[in-house]
Amino acid sequence: MSVLNKLDKLENFQKFLEENANALVVLFFAANWSDESKLMNNVLQELSKDERNKNVLRVLEVEAEDFEEISIKYGIEAVPTFVLIKNKQVVSKLSGADPAELRKRISQGLQTSTSSTAQKPEDLNDRLKRLVNQAPVVLFMKGTPQEPRCGFSRTTIEILKNNNVTFSYFDILSDNEVREGLKKYSNWPTYPQLYIKGDLIGGLDILKELVASGEFQSMIPSKDDSLNEKLRKIINTSKVMLFMKGRKDEPKCGFSRQIIEILNETGAKYESFDILTDDEVRQGLKEYSNWPTFPQLYVDGELVGGLDIVKELKQSGELETTLKGNQ
Secondary structure, rough: OOOEEEOOOHHHHHHHHHHOOEEEEEEEEEEEOOOOHHHHHHHHHHHHHHHHHHHOOEEEEOOOOHHHHHHHOOOOOOOOOEEEEEEEEEEEEEEEEOOHHHHHHHHHHHHOOOOOOOOOOOHHHHHHHHHHOOOOEEEEOEOOOEOOOOHHHHHHHHHHOOOOOOOOEEEEEEHHHHHHHHHHHHOOOOEEEEEEEEEEEOOHHHHHHHHHHHOOHHHOOOHHHHHHHHHHHHHHHOOOOEOOEEEEOOEHHHHHHHHHHHHHHHHHOOEEEEHHHHHHHHHHHHHHHHOOOOEEEEEEEEEEOOOOHHHHHHHHHHHHHHHHHOO
């Protein structure tokens, strides 16, 4: 029988965080079709059963595809991913099935003093910058979209929904540091505050004016824009990036296995993304690069090609130079 908590309703998410504010909270973003998620579920079960962790560790399993708002808020791009939260702040984030590293991160989180420390202004600014850029459209509001806690926030939510806007949100009542810091960061003294692509649009009155003038619709990033931004971010995770079936230490098709062997022979540093863990990336990347098959290899954000191209580059002696890119 599972000892992990599993999120059943969106409105229960914030409640879980508030009720366990004094513990180390592990948000476990998973998918029921993912074998790696099942593996890591067993690891977390084991850690949760440990009597030493009974009162200091709380795990919440979140079905990533069912709770898109939460996944966007925490920048989830693959499953499994683990977000560790302490004192209402993200202290660590880990993607992939790595039991040893997860145990290490949790152990470090549990050993850290629970007493809060004053944050340097530049650290707060870095955090605010990350928050306003967590999604193409971000709303800082009082409460949640399901339970807004002021009339201005409620009206803003209605306008966004009426205009079919996909957005992330942050409840400023849950974090006074963000609430006060954002006023100075954006030189805007009231809430709600709406950001598009990291730039402040304004509050409710500005939003109403933009909708009335017909300008707002042209400002909303399309779904394709949002996906392309996500793809660009993943592609540029590493100078050399390989999209494949499986991971570089565990390829799940013959083509991926062959390209891994070739890349390993060069000694080049590279990262990989398992397209089996994210169908949106898998399908979107085909159109983004106009390349219908996998694996796909990128250097400096540009598509090199698939296995056949890499083989040709190896045979011609150009592969190592290609992998060095612009340096």
